[in-house]
Amino acid sequence: MAKFKGAIVVDTEKCKGCGLCVVSCPTAVIELARGVNGKGYHYAHMANPDACIGCSSCGLVCPDTVITVYRAKAS
């Protein structure tokens, strides 16, 4: 059981769907959505939110800085 629980918020309208966050995530939380945003990009979203540990790897590698990361101690 992970010590921390995390969550991310993606600015889906600004996301360009490059997928760098998907490969950077150590716990395979993020996937590109089937749907598209206003610009036609498959935006990133939390497909497996239970596994998120709030490590901020996705936020660090995101070229458009659209990811905000939150982390709390697991209850």
Place this chain on the structure above:
Amino acid sequence: MTATTEINNIISEENLVYKKTDVLLDNEMHYCPGCTHGVIHKVIAEVIEEMDIQDKTIGVSPVGCSVLAYNYIDIDWQQAAHGRAPALATATSRLMPDKYVFTYQGDGDLASIGCGEIIHACNRGENIVVVFVNNAIYGMTGGQMAPTTLENQVTATSPYGRDCTSTGYPMKMSEMVSLLPGTRFVTRQSAETAGAVRKLKKAIRKGFENTREKKGLSFIEIVGTCSSGWKLSPTQSNEWMKENMFPYYPLGTLKDE
């Protein structure tokens, strides 16, 4: 407690660990998806915020994809003629020695048309930071061969691969400038993983600290990707970079005095 309510409980101000810095403006970047420029802009903005030097920093943007860098980082900017960013930065840092002056240049700007400027700025040891983004191609103009293009790399102007017997060899700018006595800090970094981004941030911070201590020129090369120019997806570009760029452009600090 359902999963959704648990996530909503985590998403609150006191649990915030990473967000976009205020030094970055809200303008949407014009770069292609997955472009390394976005990460480097963010890292520079974060360092400026951490050092609290937003009103004392002057950037010089180049000609190339990053010509519009002044739209994204909320500091004072100048825009130089092609390759002449070190010359403008020299003037700015000499006229305003209290400011933190940095140039932001690509490989077409710094290694090709501006090669003379950068060599002499490094030789004079101007008190500036040079951020050099090396993606081995001319990105903005459509993926032509650059001085840093690898041997046998296919580009728009080398469709059979770069032939070094007629076009010369890929330029190792960091190794070249590290030999000059004017440079104080020469390093080569990348930005493809979270660890690499953290290392890059430390390097850029060290560059700005050298400026504060009036130590001289800090040269920070970043090996980056150009997925549009390389005709690969952003994730494939990172793999290609690790496989082909890193052996020729090894990462690490070459000089730290």
